[in-house]
Amino acid sequence: MLYYLFEYLQRCCDFPGAGLFQYISFRAAMAVITSLVITLLFGKRWIKYLNRRQVGETIRNLGLEGQMEKEGTPTMGGLIILNAIIIPTLLFAKLDNIYIILMLFTTVWLGMIGFTDDYIKVFKKNKKGLSGKYKVIGQIILGLVVGMTMYFNEDIVIRERITDPVVIEEMQSNDGPVLLFSEEAVKSQKTTIPFFKNNELDYNIFLSWIGNGASNWIWIIFIPIVILIITAVSNGANLTDGMDGLATGTSAIIGATLAVLAWVSGNIVFADYLNIMYIPNTGELTIFISAFVGACIGFLWYNSYPAQVFMGDTGSLAIGGIIAVFAILIRKELLIPILCGIFLVESLSVILQVGYFKYSKKKFGAGRRIFKMSPLHHHYQKLGYAEPKIVQRFMIIGIMLAILTIITLKLR
Numbered sequence: 110m111l112y113y114l115f116e117y118l119q120r121c122c123d124f125p126g127a128g129l130f131q132y133i134s135f136r137a138a139m140a141v142i143t144s145l146v147i148t149l150l151f152g153k154r155w156i157k158y159l160n161r162r163q164v165g166e167t168i169r170n171l172g173l174e175g176q177m178e179k180e181g182t183p184t185m186g187g188l189i190i191l192n193a194i195i196i197p198t199l200l201f202a203k204l205d206n207i208y209i210i211l212m213l214f215t216t217v218w219l220g221m222i223g224f225t226d227d228y229i230k231v232f233k234k235n236k237k238g239l240s241g242k243y244k245v246i247g248q249i250i251l252g253l254v255v256g257m258t259m260y261f262n263e264d265i266v267i268r269e270r271i272t273d274p275v276v277i278e279e280m281q282s283n284d285g286p287v288l289l290f291s292e293e294a295v296k297s298q299k300t301t302i303p304f305f306k307n308n309e310l311d312y313n314i315f316l317s318w319i320g321n322g323a324s325n326w327i328w329i330i331f332i333p334i335v336i337l338i339i340t341a342v343s344n345g346a347n348l349t350d351g352m353d354g355l356a357t358g359t360s361a362i363i364g365a366t367l368a369v370l371a372w373v374s375g376n377i378v379f380a381d382y383l384n385i386m387y388i389p390n391t392g393e394l395t396i397f398i399s400a401f402v403g404a405c406i407g408f409l410w411y412n413s414y415p416a417q418v419f420m421g422d423t424g425s426l427a428i429g430g431i432i433a434v435f436a437i438l439i440r441k442e443l444l445i446p447i448l449c450g451i452f453l454v455e456s457l458s459v460i461l462q463v464g465y466f467k468y469s470k471k472k473f474g475a476g477r478r479i480f481k482m483s484p485l486h487h488h489y490q491k492l493g494y495a496e497p498k499i500v501q502r503f504m505i506i507g508i509m510l511a512i513l514t515i516i517t518l519k520l521r
Contacts, residue, residue, distance in 0.1 A: 219430040226239035350419075373518065
């Protein structure tokens with residue numbers, strides 16, 4: 110909203126300083142600051158309200174050190190994060206940008222699903238909350254919306270890189286800077302493959318046996334992949350949210366990395382220099398993800414050990430879905446196993462634990478476990494590690510994975 114206001118002031122009366130709003134870097138910085146302020150101010154009031162209403166977490170005794178001390182800690186703190194993302198985005202982003210529209214829809218949609226789950230648990234006193242199948246249905250609907258929009262919307266395009274050596278030589282013979290991208294943007298289902306020289310994968314290759322009409326049917330492959338990624342990452346973030354500051358801290362690290370990837374992918378000069386895919390208009394996503402990072406860092410003020418508030422499913426489902434959809438929109442979804450490595454190992458620990466328990470029970474008559482407890486952070490807690498130490502070490506690993514993700518831009 111402020112973007113359009115200052116654009117009008119710049120156009121009609123050359124208002125001093127209004128031109129700053131044309132710069133993505135300035136608006137991204139303002140989004141971070143605004144989200145931090147909203148989180149700190151709104152968070153304090155929201156926690157007081159939750160305490161007055163006695164909206165506390167019900168803890169199931171799993172024999173973990175310090176676990177029962179968290180009984181009664183306010184939950185549904187994810188609303189703090191959602192407000193701190195949505196408000197700065199509405200203020201500083203271009204709201205007619207299809208990528209921003211999709212990210213706002215993702216935030217609100219998954220936030221509503223998570224809020225419903227928390228509301229049933231807290232106010233209806235039903236520990237099971239929203240049925241798992243309804244959560245998955247909600248994630249599938251989101252995947253359908255994102256996948257179909259990316260496939261059919263004419264504003265979601267890329268600029269193909271020029272590879273013809275004759276054309277390149279002609280361009281380089283002219284005076285001035287040379288940017289090796291086609292002038293015309295095209296619809297494409299290409300994505301980025303890490304660690305490869307020619308690092309683009311065209312999903313059409315999976316239906317190449319059809320012939321020339323493969324692109325008309327690729328949505329059959331593409332949309333299920335989008336659904337799978339959104340469901341996996343959203344649930345992975347939800348499983349990671351089991352210690353004070355763990356999901357929030359790792360999400361902030363992931364968000365900062367995605368901000369870098371969005372910035373370079375949406376800037377034709379950086380895309381050309383790094384020899385990566387150029388995706389017009391995705392630079393605007395930097396404002397959204399900056400608000401996301403600010404919201405996560407601000408929430409850590411209250412969520413770091415010992416937590417004053419838990420995000421609940423309102424926050425955890427939303428932040429996982431935001432990360433997944435954002436990565437898909439900037440064509441970096443194949444980097445998710447690296448960037449979201451913490452979410453991945455947390456999810457795998459649960460899958461392996463449950464799978465092996467069922468297998469061993471059927472084979473030996475008694476269930477056996479690989480880990481002392483899953484998700485993985487509880488395994489280390491059972492081994493006697495203090496909760497803050499586990500969280501800090503997981504975040505250090507998250508930083509290392511983030512650095513590895515960024516250097517894949519040139520490591521091929």
